[in-house]
Amino acid sequence: MGFAAALLLSWGVVGEARATELSPACRTRGQPINESGFITLGGIKQWVTVEGHDCANPVVLIVHGGPGNPNTPFAHALFGEWAKDFTVVQWDQRGSGKTYGANKPAEDEALTLQRLTADGVEMARYATHRFGKRKVIIMGGSWGSALAVNIAMAEPDLFSAYVGTAQLVNYQLDMAASYAKTLGLARAAGDTESIGKLEGLGAPPWTNPRAFGILRRITRKYEALATDAPPKGWFTFGPGYDTPAYEADYTAGEDYSFLNFVGLAGDGMGPKIDLRRLGTAFAMPVYMLQGEADLVTPSEVSKAYFDDLTAPKKVFVPLARTGHDPNQTMIDAQLAALEQVRGEAMAKDRP
Numbered sequence: 001m002g003f004a005a006a007l008l009l010s011w012g013v014v015g016e017a018r019a020t021e022l023s024p025a026c027r028t029r030g031q032p033i034n035e036s037g038f039i040t041l042g043g044i045k046q047w048v049t050v051e052g053h054d055c056a057n058p059v060v061l062i063v064h065g066g067p068g069n070p071n072t073p074f075a076h077a078l079f080g081e082w083a084k085d086f087t088v089v090q091w092d093q094r095g096s097g098k099t100y101g102a103n104k105p106a107e108d109e110a111l112t113l114q115r116l117t118a119d120g121v122e123m124a125r126y127a128t129h130r131f132g133k134r135k136v137i138i139m140g141g142s143w144g145s146a147l148a149v150n151i152a153m154a155e156p157d158l159f160s161a162y163v164g165t166a167q168l169v170n171y172q173l174d175m176a177a178s179y180a181k182t183l184g185l186a187r188a189a190g191d192t193e194s195i196g197k198l199e200g201l202g203a204p205p206w207t208n209p210r211a212f213g214i215l216r217r218i219t220r221k222y223e224a225l226a227t228d229a230p231p232k233g234w235f236t237f238g239p240g241y242d243t244p245a246y247e248a249d250y251t252a253g254e255d256y257s258f259l260n261f262v263g264l265a266g267d268g269m270g271p272k273i274d275l276r277r278l279g280t281a282f283a284m285p286v287y288m289l290q291g292e293a294d295l296v297t298p299s300e301v302s303k304a305y306f307d308d309l310t311a312p313k314k315v316f317v318p319l320a321r322t323g324h325d326p327n328q329t330m331i332d333a334q335l336a337a338l339e340q341v342r343g344e345a346m347a348k349d350r351p
Contacts, residue, residue, distance in 0.1 A: 020129045026055035033087055039126060042119045047098035049075055052087030058342055059087045059131050061124055065142035068257030070097035073241035077234050082335055085342060089127050094119055100253030111260035113269045120151035124158045137341060141165035146273050156283035161341040165289045165334060166324050167302040171273040175204040177298040179215060185222045194218045207266040219295035223323030226293040230327045282311035287337040291322035
């Protein structure tokens, strides 16, 4: 049996009745924490996984992207090394992965940023109670970065730091910059096929729900030319997730969440995102990591937002040979940022 399989089988189940009880692993110093299961958030069962070597370490709550693309099937491959210094908590958002499978919504049931934000606040509060912390570090990328900022702004006292990657700031500004940069690259390359598709869409804003996907496929093509690819095997479903039933739920949840993101007429969650409306004063340190080759949330939009922020501490880190999607440079930079806040977080977390 491989290490990942053995680890998965050893995980306990997070029970609803014990939602606010201290984890048994936190009652003795130096005990590993390995839990997976459903807890109740926002009135429905939502899937949570936890991995860490010692409960004394700070908790990192990872808010996944997509929407509809949970990290949990790949969690150990991507973040397993972090467990030495952090308790890594991940959850499948409403409409995603195992949470979608346990709560299949009606086709006309709307997914809203407000509901997901409330779920995230509950998730963070659960983590503080379960692992004996005053605060947790919140980290998000892409869609997860916009949701994580909403969560952090809703209940700032729950968070010791925010770490954002591929920061989605303002959907309309991000899409306009993405479209212009990608079209410029296609024209420079004489790529008539991509030029035709992009000119056919026209510049955003869009009402066609397929527009974002068409642009995204072309951005991936050009990002691949300017970035280092992730290691092979990173995004292979791990043990417990490599079943036809789970893969079907993952795909269905991805489709449902994405449609709610773009909207049938450009009126979904995404087009309404403008983080400046939440205010620009953060109560916690802010670390923003940005791929220099990111064509989806271009650096100039993220950096302008970052420059407007006030925070106890703020750090902007450009990532060479990195685009919108994770690669080794991005994962290493995220861990480096977390290590920078670790000492302060541990001091604040002591009861």
